[in-house]
Amino acid sequence: MQKSLVIYPDKCTGCLQCELACSYQAEGVFNPAKSRIKVFNFHDQGRFVPYTCTQCDEAWCLHACPVDAITVDMTNGAKVVSDDVCVGCKVCTIACPFGTVNYNQATGKVIKCDLCGGDPECVKACPTDAIAYMDADLTGLEKMRAWAAKTDAALQAGA
Amino acid sequence: MAWTGKILRVDLTKGTCTDEPLNMDWAKKYLGQRGLGTKYLCEEIDPRVNPLSPKNKLIMATGPLTGTNASTAGRYSVITKGALTGAIACSNSGGFFGNEMKNAGYDMIIFEGRAKTPVYLLVRDGKAELQDGRGFWGKSVWDTEEGIKKKHGDPLIRVASIGVSGEKGVKFACIVNDMHRAAGRSGVGTVMGSKNLKAVAIRGTLGVTVDNPKKFMSAVAKGKQVLADNAVTGQGLPAMGTQVLMNVINEVGALPTRNHLANQFDGAADISAEAMAEPRASDGKPNLVTNAACFACTIACGRISTIDRTHYTVAKRPQYQIASGGLEYEAAWALGAATGVDDLDALTFANFICNEQGFDPISFGATVGAAMEMYEKGVLTKKHTGGIALNFGNAKALTKLAELTGQAKGFGAEIGLGSKLLCAKYKRPALAMQVKGQEFPAYDGRGIQGMGLTYATSNRGACHLRSYTVASEILGIPEKTDPLATKGKAGLVIAFQNATSVVDSAGICVFTTFAWSLDDIAPQIDAACAGDWSVDNLLLVGERIWNLERKFNLDAGFTGKDDTLPKRLLKDAAKTGPAKGLTSGLHKMLPEYYQLRGWSKDGVPSNKTLSRLAL
Secondary structure (H helix, E strand, O other), X not given: OOEEXXXXXXXXXXXXXXXXXXXXXXXXXXXXXXXXXXXXXXXXXXXXXXXXXXXXXXXXXXXXXXXXXXXXXXXXXXXXXXXXXXXXOOHHHHHOOOOOOEEEOOOOEEEOOOHHHHOOHHHHHOOOOOEEEEEHHHOXXXXXXXXXXXXXXXXHHHO | OOOOOEEEEEEOOOOEEEEEEOOHHHHHHHOOHHHHHHHHHHHHOOOOOOOOOOOOOEEEEEXXXXXXXXXXXXXXXXXXXXXXXXXXXXXXXXXXXXHHHHHOOOOEEEEEOOOOOOEEEEEEOOEEEEEEOOOOOOOOHHHHHHHHHHHOOOOOOEEEEOOHHHHOOOOOEOEEEOOOEEEOOOOHHHHHHHOOEEEEEEEOOOOEOOOOHHHHHHHHHHHHHHHHHOHHHHHHHHHHOHHHHHHHHHHXXXXXXXXXXXXXXXXXXHHOHHHHOOOOOOOOOOOEEEEEOOOOOOOOOEEEEOOOOXXXXXXXXXXXXXXXXXXXXXXXXXXXXXXXXXXXXXXXXXXXXXXXXXXXHHHHHHHHHHHHHHHHOOOOOHHHHOOOOOOOOOHHHHHHHHHHHHHOOHHHHHHOOOHHHHHHHOOOHHHOOEEOOXXXXXXXXXXXXXXHHHHXXXXXXXXXXXXXOHHHHOOOOOOOOOOOOOOOHHHHHHHHHHHHHHHHHHOOOHHXXXXXXXXXXXXXXXXXXXXXXXXXXXHHHHHHHHHHHHXXXXXXXXXXXXXXXXXXXXXXXXXXXXXXXXXXXXHHHHHHHHHHHOEOOOOOEOHHHHHHOOO
16 A cells, blocks of 8 residues: 655644654654755745655656666555665656755765655654655545535535 | 764964863763853853953853754753843753754854954854855844855855844844844843854754663653643643733733833733734734744744734835744833833834844843833933934834844944943933843733742843743742742742753753653653763752852852842832732842852852852
8 A cells, every 4th residue: 555644834833853753763863964854944934844755656766766776665655765776876866856865975875755664753753743644545635624624614604 | 972072162363163072071060051051151261351352252052952852952052241241141042053053063162252353153064164254244134144055055054143233232132043043132142243253154964862862762752742731832832922921921910011110011912922813904914924943842832923014114125024033922022011012013023123133122122111211201302312202102113223223323322232221321220120231021020029039139130031930920830829929939939940050951942841840851861961860960950050150140240239129129019910019029038049049148159058069
């Protein structure tokens, strides 16, 4: 089954707990610079937007990799970089339309979200539930529910 | 582990940057940040030095938890001899700068001497260099931060800088990081300006580790749950910010109004959290855009606000028609109640200017309040104010003075003296609502008796954050005490002072203590740091820090006589509300305070106390 991270930017406070959890899980240190998820602060508008890999089905990064270092984790659909195989050529970072695969100078490999093997730390660390992890077919469900509630309210108001 | 074990010493006179190992013996005795920075300052400067001379030093210090995922663990402090007070200064700031410093490999940066021409410090992962800052001198905090990021082509650099007010010697200038978080009080920005140091720009990617990760992650998770489950930190602060207090404090008759002439403000509701959430007529949007967190903070009390685009302050100035740091309670009180101004947009604008030009809204608003009283009493006239009608409640006077003070121009330069010097200049010293040169924050010591003692004994001059007994006296945290009673307040203030010294030295935010006691905090410190960090030892560390600060002040020339309040609080009774008829009972609390502290009748720590604390 494919699973996805779903992000609700309106709930984000910009605290970076997701970045801390990610860097700790992946690198063993607290270091936002090494996080696979990034929170962007659009200061003048008062908006915080977390952003990370959406695990494309036909993943550009996977197809671009000349040494097949990026493979699919069949349990959840994550595209995972194998450090043993990656040669640090960075072609995947060019291929990815979203910028969510990045080179790590310290190791000479690329880093990207791997869904933590199916138990994403960022989701657990977020204090406001701005990141959720769910069945990839159901990512729109909560938004639909919210709009459905509004639609119903409008009908009631009109009645 | 937790500490990086490294400090950076920047000699501005010589233009050198040198790494040094952190004195770990001191770290074990003073923890970090406030405590450790104070220890270094006390060892390295003569307490009698002029705060603005090159012989004063300025220390930026993180705590051992700074940069970890403990909730709120992104704090740093600036320790120096304060320009506003001449006392020990320690101003604490959130945002993201503290974490960046830690991730760049430093527990602390010590600035000494004075640069010949303006400079800024650039630090990248353990490499530091001074850069020519002349191009940024004369620029605002906002332009400096943006300009430095642009110049070095790195939007992820974090910057702490001073505005024009700090360059020009406004006594209560701040050091502002991340656009609107500030080491705000006591004039630490003024000291930075006197050193010709415009900014500190840091990019850190080295990573932060702790001593016992498994224990640490479990202690941190428990701590976060406590914050989430608490009504204040889990609901009140994220939804309403510190501004949740405006109506509460007004109702208990402890909202100092019009330079403490009154203790309740009829405009309180108009400048409260509730007002910030109210949609406005022009565009249907409220003042408050969103709440915002500092680094690693799971509370997120910060306010991001906009000003009504049709308001006189911004209608013709699109650069201020943005979302930026909004009103927190202290700023709303000082800019509003202390001056009698109830125009929410005017206060928000004045607050923007305080952030943009880097000066403390508490001292600024309180000083404007004192000037307004002098104007209404005829001591000041339009001749002095440059034509400004400085009546209580005049929003346009307030916003005009904010802009002038930001540039230290016209009557703004006189406001920039702070209330003590300003009122002394016009021979009305009793009208300055200050202790040790620093203006009161937003609680009346008549209506909340513990806060009177808090202000009188605070080592950095009047300050609510040194012992926030409001928590107990008004909010009932950890237990309810009677705000109108003096009995037991000496012990209460001491307990808060010691515990807060620990919190300020750890790298976390004092707002966690609405929910956390040291029982919640100690396991986090203990797992992060090598050594014994039990509650008992932490309390001893807190008491040691308090006494070290006290010793600095005594050596700087302060005496027990400075532990007092303005006559207005001691002689003039509160006029309305629950505290009606009451003055501050400081004379009843202070002797007991000295005794419980193990100090002499004149407020000097006894040898026995000093040796018990290994000082």
